[in-house]
Amino acid sequence: MSSILFSKVELQPAADGSSGALVAYLARTAQSLGQVHHLVWSLFGDRDSDRQFLYRMTGAGVRQPILLYSAEPPKDNTGLWKVETKSMTLPEAAGERVAWSIRVNPVVSRDGKKHDVVTDARRSAPKHERWDDTARRVMPGWLAPRLEKMGLQVLEGDIVVEGSAKHEFPHDRGGRPVTVRTVDLSGTATVTDPAALASGILNGIGSAKVYGCGLLLLRRIA
The missing domain is CATH 3.30.70.1200 (Crispr-associated protein; domain 1)
Known part of the structure; x- marks a missing residue:
C-alpha cells in the first residue's frame, strides 16, 4: 500500500x-x-x-x-x-478518478535562467490581455504534461485556473527582495500509473517549493 x-x-x-x-x-x-x-x-x-x-x-x-x-x-x-x-493512502489502481488542486510557481528554463511562464508568455500576448487571462490561457498547457509524468491523465480543458498572486519579501542575505509568482489550479484526473504517482508526489511540481508551492492535494471521487 x-x-x-x-x-x-x-x-x-x-x-x-x-x-x-x-x-x-x-x-x-x-x-x-x-x-x-x-x-x-x-x-x-x-x-x-x-x-x-x-x-x-x-x-x-x-x-x-x-x-x-x-x-x-x-x-x-x-x-x-x-x-x-x-x-x-494514494490510489493503487489505474483508472481511479481523483480531484486535485495545487499551488505552483510555474517557470520555464531558457539560457540557463528560470523565467516565470505567464510573464514570459505575455511578451507575445495581445496588448490589452490581463495577467490573469494570460495565466488561464497558458497554464493548462504547462501543467498537463507534468501531471501526466506523475501518472495522472488530465484534459487541458478540465484544468481550472482559480487565481494568482505576486509575493515580494526580503531575501535572507539582504540585497534585492525575492519575488515569487504563484498560480492556484484545480481539476479532475484519471490515474494511469500509480507507481509514478507514489514516487513523484513528494517531489512536487514546479519551483519555489521552499515557499509553499508544488504540493498536489488529491481526493478520490466516484
Missing part, C-alpha cells in the same frame, strides 16, 4: 505566559512566504538535510492551517504548534 504522511499544523491558541505572547506575535508578524518557510522548516529539525516535505498555506501567514506532505512526521519542540498527522 502506497502512503505518505499528511499533516495539518496551526499555531496553538494564544495562552497566558511567554509562549502565548510568542504565538500572538507570530500570528501578527509571520505573514510573508519568507517568514513562514522558516517556521515550517523548524518542524523538521536539520535545515541542512535534504528536504523531505512539501507544504501549502491555506491563508495569509500562519493564522490559518498549513498542510504538509512528508516522509517523516513533523515535530514541534516549542509547544507553539498544534500538529495532526495521519498516513495518506
Whole structure:
C-alpha cells in the first residue's frame, strides 16, 4: 500500500505566559512566504538535510492551517504548534478518478535562467490581455504534461485556473527582495500509473517549493 504522511499544523491558541505572547506575535508578524518557510522548516529539525516535505498555506501567514506532505512526521519542540498527522493512502489502481488542486510557481528554463511562464508568455500576448487571462490561457498547457509524468491523465480543458498572486519579501542575505509568482489550479484526473504517482508526489511540481508551492492535494471521487 502506497502512503505518505499528511499533516495539518496551526499555531496553538494564544495562552497566558511567554509562549502565548510568542504565538500572538507570530500570528501578527509571520505573514510573508519568507517568514513562514522558516517556521515550517523548524518542524523538521536539520535545515541542512535534504528536504523531505512539501507544504501549502491555506491563508495569509500562519493564522490559518498549513498542510504538509512528508516522509517523516513533523515535530514541534516549542509547544507553539498544534500538529495532526495521519498516513495518506494514494490510489493503487489505474483508472481511479481523483480531484486535485495545487499551488505552483510555474517557470520555464531558457539560457540557463528560470523565467516565470505567464510573464514570459505575455511578451507575445495581445496588448490589452490581463495577467490573469494570460495565466488561464497558458497554464493548462504547462501543467498537463507534468501531471501526466506523475501518472495522472488530465484534459487541458478540465484544468481550472482559480487565481494568482505576486509575493515580494526580503531575501535572507539582504540585497534585492525575492519575488515569487504563484498560480492556484484545480481539476479532475484519471490515474494511469500509480507507481509514478507514489514516487513523484513528494517531489512536487514546479519551483519555489521552499515557499509553499508544488504540493498536489488529491481526493478520490466516484
